[in-house]
Amino acid sequence: MTKRIIIIGGGYVGVQLARALDDKAEVTLIEPRSHFVHAPAMIRSVVDPQVLDQGLIPYDDLLKNGQVVRARAKSVSAAGVTLEDGTEVLGDYIVVATGSDNAMPFKPANDSIEAFRADSARIHAMLEAAQSVAIVGAGAVGTELAGEIAHFMPDKKVTLLSSEPSLFPTMPSKLGTALQGKLNNAGVTTIFGARAENLESMTEPYAGELQLSNGDRIAADLIFPVIGSRARSTIFETLPGITKGAANRVKTDPWLRPSDLPNVFAAGDVAEAGDAMTIVAVSRQTPWMEKMLTSLINGKKVEEMAKYKPWSKAPFLVPLGPQKGNSYLVIFTAGDTITRLMKGKDLFVPRYRKMLNRT
Ligand SMILES: Cc1cc2nc3c(=O)[nH]c(=O)nc-3n(C[C@H](O)[C@H](O)[C@H](O)COP(=O)(O)OP(=O)(O)OC[C@H]3O[C@@H](n4cnc5c(N)ncnc54)[C@H](O)[C@@H]3O)c2cc1C
Incomplete structure (x- = not known):
C-alpha cells in the first residue's frame, strides 16, 4: 500500500521534500500561506520593491500527485x-519543518501574504523617507541589508551595529575583514562590541x-532590529521526549527525530541537528531525508539507515548588493x-521559482 507522508511547513525543507517524494508516496504538505517566501530576496525587496513579487511564489503548481493543504x-x-x-490528517511518516520567525520585513508576521505585501511596502x-538608518545585528541578514542600502540608496547614512568583536568572528577572519572594508568604503559606519540596550521593537523597524x-x-x-531567527517549535510541546536547545529549536537524534515517536522527524530551522539555521543546511538535510524516507517506504527500518551528518564547514555567501560581496566556500x-x-x-530566485514550477 502507498505510504502517506505528511510534511508540516512549506518552507525550504517542505517544498524540496514534498517535490522529491511526490511520485514515491502519498504526500500532503500542510502550509497556511498562499505563497512560498524566498527569504534571500526579502532583503533586497526592502530597497527594490520589484523584487518582492519574484520572491513570493504560489504553491499552486508545486505537486503533481500530492496535495497542499492550506491550513495551520x-x-x-x-x-x-x-x-x-x-x-485530522492521517499519515505513516510525519516531517515537521515549521521553520523560524524573523523580524519584518524579512519574514511575514502572520499567514497573510497580502498583509506581508502591505507591510513590506510600508x-x-x-x-525612502529616512536619512539615517541603524541596523542592529550584523549577522548575514543585517550585513546584507547594509550592503543593499549602500548600493541602491547611497545617500543614506547607514550604521551597522554588532555586539560581536568583528564581522562573522567564527568564520576565517579574511571574510569579515573583506566585507567590513567594502561596507566602510561604501560609506557604512560599523560599530562592534556594543549592544543596543533599549530596542523598542524586536519585530519591526521604527524611528x-x-x-x-x-x-x-x-x-x-529608521532602526532595523535584525537579531536573528527563532524557531517555531510550539507544535512539539505535547510530544514525549522533547528537548529544546538554543533559539527554541528542538534537539534531534541522529535520524532527525525530535521525540520518542519513531515516525516523526524534524528538519530545517526548527531542528537542532548540528547545522546552522540556513538554506545551506536544508540543502544537506533534505536529500538525506528524501533518501531515508524512500528506504522506509521500501520496508527498511530507521536504525538501518546511515545517520545524518551535519556540515562540518558550511559555505556562506554574503552579497553586498548585486555587484559586491564575499563568500566562504x-x-x-x-x-x-x-x-x-x-x-x-539573482539571489537564487530562478532556482526556487523552478522548484515551485513557476518560471
Ligand atoms: C531575510 C533572510 C535571508 C536569508 N538568506 C539566506 C541565504 O541567503 N542563505 C541561507 O543559507 N540561508 C538564508 N536564510 C535562512 C533561511 O531562510 C532559513 O534557514 C530557511 O528559511 C529555513 O527553512 P525551513 O524550511 O526550515 O523553514 P521556513 O523557510 O521558515 O519555512 C517554514 C514554513 O512553515 C510554515 N509553518 C510554520 N508553522 C506552521 C504550522 N503550525 N503549520 C503549518 N505550516 C507552518 C510557515 O508558514 C513557513 O512557510 C535567510 C533568512 C532570512 C530571514
Whole structure:
C-alpha cells in the first residue's frame, strides 16, 4: 500500500521534500500561506520593491500527485496531524519543518501574504523617507541589508551595529575583514562590541534613539532590529521526549527525530541537528531525508539507515548588493565576481521559482 507522508511547513525543507517524494508516496504538505517566501530576496525587496513579487511564489503548481493543504497544523501524534480547525490528517511518516520567525520585513508576521505585501511596502516607504538608518545585528541578514542600502540608496547614512568583536568572528577572519572594508568604503559606519540596550521593537523597524552598552547614543530615522531567527517549535510541546536547545529549536537524534515517536522527524530551522539555521543546511538535510524516507517506504527500518551528518564547514555567501560581496566556500574565500554570480545577481530566485514550477 502507498505510504502517506505528511510534511508540516512549506518552507525550504517542505517544498524540496514534498517535490522529491511526490511520485514515491502519498504526500500532503500542510502550509497556511498562499505563497512560498524566498527569504534571500526579502532583503533586497526592502530597497527594490520589484523584487518582492519574484520572491513570493504560489504553491499552486508545486505537486503533481500530492496535495497542499492550506491550513495551520496544531499538533502531531504518531497517527498524524491535527489542524487548527480540528481536522485530522492521517499519515505513516510525519516531517515537521515549521521553520523560524524573523523580524519584518524579512519574514511575514502572520499567514497573510497580502498583509506581508502591505507591510513590506510600508517599510520601503519609511526607508525612502529616512536619512539615517541603524541596523542592529550584523549577522548575514543585517550585513546584507547594509550592503543593499549602500548600493541602491547611497545617500543614506547607514550604521551597522554588532555586539560581536568583528564581522562573522567564527568564520576565517579574511571574510569579515573583506566585507567590513567594502561596507566602510561604501560609506557604512560599523560599530562592534556594543549592544543596543533599549530596542523598542524586536519585530519591526521604527524611528528612535539607541542607547549603546558603551555609553554612546545613536539617533536614526529608521532602526532595523535584525537579531536573528527563532524557531517555531510550539507544535512539539505535547510530544514525549522533547528537548529544546538554543533559539527554541528542538534537539534531534541522529535520524532527525525530535521525540520518542519513531515516525516523526524534524528538519530545517526548527531542528537542532548540528547545522546552522540556513538554506545551506536544508540543502544537506533534505536529500538525506528524501533518501531515508524512500528506504522506509521500501520496508527498511530507521536504525538501518546511515545517520545524518551535519556540515562540518558550511559555505556562506554574503552579497553586498548585486555587484559586491564575499563568500566562504570552505576551501577558499571568494570575492565580488564569484559572490555576484553565485548569489548577488539573482539571489537564487530562478532556482526556487523552478522548484515551485513557476518560471
Ligand atoms: C531575510 C533572510 C535571508 C536569508 N538568506 C539566506 C541565504 O541567503 N542563505 C541561507 O543559507 N540561508 C538564508 N536564510 C535562512 C533561511 O531562510 C532559513 O534557514 C530557511 O528559511 C529555513 O527553512 P525551513 O524550511 O526550515 O523553514 P521556513 O523557510 O521558515 O519555512 C517554514 C514554513 O512553515 C510554515 N509553518 C510554520 N508553522 C506552521 C504550522 N503550525 N503549520 C503549518 N505550516 C507552518 C510557515 O508558514 C513557513 O512557510 C535567510 C533568512 C532570512 C530571514
